[in-house]
Amino acid sequence: MKVMTCPVNGPRNIAEFQWLGPVRDDEAPEGRALVEHLFFAPNPMGVLREWWRHTPSNTVFIAERHLNTDEILRTYLKGAGTANASGAE
Template structure:
């Protein structure tokens, strides 16, 4: 069983979560940028910052996941201290 840690509710079964997509820099996104994100999404290897939702509590947070090993490295709420020290995606 795969476990993900919700920043509010603690460790939970991965089946309780919904993947919402990668975290993007929202500053100055043009129409072309948005189209590229929707239709030409990159498939990078390495660590990716992603939006996730804990469905029972409706908590939306950011998780850093290694795409090579599918290991969840950490999770945190947007605006928390961990968010300010995260590397840009």
């Protein structure tokens, strides 16, 4: 069983989570950049910051996941940064 650590509820079964996409810049793109922003997701090899939601509690948070190994490195609430980061179990 794969486990992800929710920053609010602790370690939980991965089936309780919903993937919401990669974390992107807050700036509003225009023109061609808008098309790329809407239709092309980044596909880097390495660590990607992603939005996730713990569905039972409706907690939305950021997870850092290594795309080669599918290992969840840490999870944290937006704005918490590294101070309240939790590692995956």
